Amino acid sequence: MKKTLIVGTVAYDEIETSKGSSGKILGGAGTYIALATSHFNSKSAIVSVVGGDFEEKYLNLLESKGIDISPIEIISKGKTFYWKGKYHNDWNKRDTLSTQLNVLAEFSPVVPEEFKNAEIVVLGNLHPLVQTSVLNQITTKPRCIILDTMNFWMDNSLSELLEVISRVDVLVINDEEAKQLSEKESLFTAAEEILKMGPKYVVIKKGEHGAMLFGDSQFFTSPAFPVKEVIDPTGAGDTFAGGFAGHLSESKEINFETLKSAIAYGTVMASFCVEKFGTTSMESLKKEQILERLKTFKKYTTYSL
Amino acid sequence: MKKTLIVGTVAYDEIETSKGSSGKILGGAGTYIALATSHFNSKSAIVSVVGGDFEEKYLNLLESKGIDISPIEIISKGKTFYWKGKYHNDWNKRDTLSTQLNVLAEFSPVVPEEFKNAEIVVLGNLHPLVQTSVLNQITTKPRCIILDTMNFWMDNSLSELLEVISRVDVLVINDEEAKQLSEKESLFTAAEEILKMGPKYVVIKKGEHGAMLFGDSQFFTSPAFPVKEVIDPTGAGDTFAGGFAGHLSESKEINFETLKSAIAYGTVMASFCVEKFGTTSMESLKKEQILERLKTFKKYTTYSL
Numbered sequence: 001m002k003k004t005l006i007v008g009t010v011a012y013d014e015i016e017t018s019k020g021s022s023g024k025i026l027g028g029a030g031t032y033i034a035l036a037t038s039h040f041n042s043k044s045a046i047v048s049v050v051g052g053d054f055e056e057k058y059l060n061l062l063e064s065k066g067i068d069i070s071p072i073e074i075i076s077k078g079k080t081f082y083w084k085g086k087y088h089n090d091w092n093k094r095d096t097l098s099t100q101l102n103v104l105a106e107f108s109p110v111v112p113e114e115f116k117n118a119e120i121v122v123l124g125n126l127h128p129l130v131q132t133s134v135l136n137q138i139t140t141k142p143r144c145i146i147l148d149t150m151n152f153w154m155d156n157s158l159s160e161l162l163e164v165i166s167r168v169d170v171l172v173i174n175d176e177e178a179k180q181l182s183e184k185e186s187l188f189t190a191a192e193e194i195l196k197m198g199p200k201y202v203v204i205k206k207g208e209h210g211a212m213l214f215g216d217s218q219f220f221t222s223p224a225f226p227v228k229e230v231i232d233p234t235g236a237g238d239t240f241a242g243g244f245a246g247h248l249s250e251s252k253e254i255n256f257e258t259l260k261s262a263i264a265y266g267t268v269m270a271s272f273c274v275e276k277f278g279t280t281s282m283e284s285l286k287k288e289q290i291l292e293r294l295k296t297f298k299k300y301t302t303y304s305l
Numbered sequence: 306m307k308k309t310l311i312v313g314t315v316a317y318d319e320i321e322t323s324k325g326s327s328g329k330i331l332g333g334a335g336t337y338i339a340l341a342t343s344h345f346n347s348k349s350a351i352v353s354v355v356g357g358d359f360e361e362k363y364l365n366l367l368e369s370k371g372i373d374i375s376p377i378e379i380i381s382k383g384k385t386f387y388w389k390g391k392y393h394n395d396w397n398k399r400d401t402l403s404t405q406l407n408v409l410a411e412f413s414p415v416v417p418e419e420f421k422n423a424e425i426v427v428l429g430n431l432h433p434l435v436q437t438s439v440l441n442q443i444t445t446k447p448r449c450i451i452l453d454t455m456n457f458w459m460d461n462s463l464s465e466l467l468e469v470i471s472r473v474d475v476l477v478i479n480d481e482e483a484k485q486l487s488e489k490e491s492l493f494t495a496a497e498e499i500l501k502m503g504p505k506y507v508v509i510k511k512g513e514h515g516a517m518l519f520g521d522s523q524f525f526t527s528p529a530f531p532v533k534e535v536i537d538p539t540g541a542g543d544t545f546a547g548g549f550a551g552h553l554s555e556s557k558e559i560n561f562e563t564l565k566s567a568i569a570y571g572t573v574m575a576s577f578c579v580e581k582f583g584t585t586s587m588e589s590l591k592k593e594q595i596l597e598r599l600k601t602f603k604k605y606t607t608y609s610l
Contacts, residue, residue, distance in 0.1 A: 089490065185394065188533045209514040210528055221528040221605050223515055228493045260608035294610055300526050301606065303565035305599055 002042040002249050005115045005142075006033050007134045008124025008238070009104065010048040010058075010072055011081040013278060015234050016097075018089060022232070025278040026058045027083065029124035029148065032235035035282040036242025036269045038065040039290060042120065042249035045071055047109045047134060051102055052076035061283065071112050078103035091208060091233045091274075111137040120249045122241060123147045123168065128160040135167055144254050146170045147199070148241050151177050166198030170259070172241050174205045187212060201259055203244070205237055211263050216256045222263050225271035225297050232277045236270040239282065243269030268293045307347040307554050310420045310447075311338050312439045313429025313543070314409065315353040315363075315377055316386040318583060320539050321402075323394060327537070330583040331363045332388065334429035334453065337540035340587040341547025341574045343370040344595060347425065347554035350376055352414045352439060356407055357381035366588065376417050383408035396513060396538045396579075416442040425554045426450045427546060428473065433458055433465040440472055449559050451475045452504070453546050456482050471503030475564070477546050479510045492517060506564055508549070510542055516568050521561045527568050530576035530602050537582045541575040544587065548574030573598045 008030025015022040030046045037044045045068035050059075052075065062069050079102040086095045109130055117140035123131040125148045135145070147168040153161045154177065165171055171194060175187060182193035191202045191214035201215035208230075213220040244266035251258040268290060272281045313335025320327040335351045342349045350373035355364075357380065367374050384407040391400045414435055422445035428436040430453045440450070452473040458466045459482065470476055476499060480492060487498035496507045496519035506520035513535075518525040549571035556563040573595060577586045 186534060188531060206514070209511070212531070219531065219605055220608065221531060222608075223526040223528050226493060226517070226524065226526060229491060257609070261610060264608055264610065298610060300524055303525065303527075303569055304562070305566060305569065305603060 002120070003115055003118040004037050004042045004044040004120040004122065004245060004249050005047065005111065005118035005134070006030055006037065006044055006122045006124060007047040007109055007131065008033055008122070008126060009081050010046060010050050010054070010062075011083060012054075013234060014082070014084040015232055015278065016084075016086040017232055018087070019231055020277075022277050024082075026061070027234065027278060028081065029126070029235075029238040031062070031279060032238035032273070032282070033122050033124050033242035033245070034062060034067045035065060035279055036239045037122070037246040037249065038067050039269070039285065039287055040246030040250050042246065043068065045069075045112065045115045045118075047071040047111055049073040049075060049103045049107045051078040051080040054080045068112075068115075071110065071115070073110070075103045085234070087233065091230050094233075109134050109137075116140065119143045120245050121145045122245045123164070124238060124241070125150050128153055128157050128164045131164045132160065132167075135164065144169045144245075144248050146172060146241060146245050148172045148238065149177070151180055154180050162197060165194075168199050169254075170201045170203060171199040172203045172205065172237075172244065174207070174237065178202070178204050203259075203263065205240060207233070207236070211240070211267065213256075213259055213263055215259075218256045220256070220260045220263065222267060223301060225267050225293065226300070227271050227274055230274045233274045234278060235282075236273050239273040240266035240270040243267075264294060264297060265290075268297055307425070308420055308423040309342050309347045309349040309425040309427065309550060309554050310352065310416065310423035310439070311335055311342065311349055311427045311429060312352040312414055312436065313338055313427070313431060314386050315351060315355050315359070315367075316388060317359075318539060319387070319389040320537055320583065321389075321391040322537055323392070324536055325582075327582050329387075331366070332539065332583060333386065334431070334540075334543040336367070336584060337543035337578070337587065338427050338429050338547035338550070339367060339372045340370060340584055341544045342427070342551040342554065343372055344574075344590065344592055345551030345555050347551065348373065350374075350417065350420045350423075352376040352416055354378040354380060354408045354412045356383040356385040359385045373417075373420075376415065376420070378415070380408045390539070392538065396535050399538075414439050414442075421445065424448045425550050427550045428452045428469070429543060429546070430455050433462050433469045436469045437465070437472075440469065449474045449550075449553050451477060451546060451550050453477045453543065454482070456485055459485050467502060470499075473504050474559075475506045475508060476504040477508045477510065477542075477549065479512070479542065483507070483509050506561075508564075508568065510545060512538070512541070516545070516572065518561075518564055518568055520564070523561045525561070525565045525568065527572060528606060530572050530598065531605070532576050532579055535579045538579045539583060540587075541578050544578040545571035545575040548572075569599060569602060570595075573602055
């Protein structure tokens, strides 16, 4: 079976929206990415760190999805990374109310021997030096390295970020971040600039407005899957990246055509994610539902000339 | 030849963007709609009014495109409708700096005998009573009546607006206006509410983020055509409506399938519109360019599962 190596946070989130408050729940980029990839025909492992306060039921949950959690280090005297955020009516904006790095502050990732030759590597949003450290432990060139990041690292660790960006195949980034990273106002020009930084492909996520793919001198644009009621957008971007990576892990070739399909998979996975609080919908999702929604999405977006 | 009846402003616009100022140029919803429909195999007429200050070269321009301008009333002692607006870096927002109704204040539209049986009727953004007056002069049920409107009429003439909305086949409206009209936050729920008001179909325009189509218990979503550099978004919505109407005028049937294609045509026409100031690109556009871009757009949005 193919292998997908994921590095990313496994965390506690506390989410406030106009529809209610979540309390302290399972969160983290690594969690969302792995829950998404677990629906594909690939063996996923999460490299991460949690504190002694991290509830075993959450580890059991991830394990029950077939995810290899052995590379999640447990620092029993430490506390798990905690993020509290608040959404307003415009889902595209959120306020961070609290970020407690805790055990993440000293995180030194260790890639298990078995995953040093993973076909797909997903570097979830984390300090660029942590992402680089994972790449440095890889022994066999992966078929595809996918990187997610955020504006925080552009503000605080730009040179380290540029270094890791230069080493990946696909950069997944949102529209505002693409503009910030490239210092360009148009997403087209932004993508051109980013491609010069090293990645072969750039995926620009636009939340409820869909996603764009650039690379190989080609272009693809997709709307989002329309969700009747968004309950909680937390993890949607990570779930998108996970669905995207999951489809690539099943694809014979990795090229512009399969990346386009991967965007459809990512889009559909993200649409499930936002329909319930936190990881709720990702926990109970069935493969049939994914395939069904992919068909619906195709119908929603296809026309003849 | 099929006939398309358009009612809408023929006006002077003055546009400021971060890229420059236009001076006083040809504008108006009727102008943009007709310039777009003129590229299709249909005879278009504009019902409108201008003042004695309206330059003949603009009337000649419209006529040179095969548009019947005889129903544009010229009030020699009056002044042409004038709008001045300013765009910021976010193209989706604009400030109106000046609106001078002038001859539009007393506009009483007269539909020429020859167009009372038009197959396609496009009611451009105007006072709902003017739109209603046009419908009241129609003698043969058109194949399709398309209505565009704006928030100003929701604020100031809601009951008249609801009356005319109840009589049309397709309402074309932007996302913010859809929310205001329906008093709903989600575009899905908004569209459901608006369909209850009478139209068979609702098209929600989202500017650079594309468009959505609702009706017949079906759904379609499309991204926008990506434009490398937006120079001036004025008239994009009207040009979209014109391209949409133009395609329907050429379609054997008017149903959900042909409306989907009409959205692609509208999207492509609007993308040309924003590439130059005012009506510039619409004036020199060739049918081959439209067909070429439609093919490109299809390529940009097609993927396989």
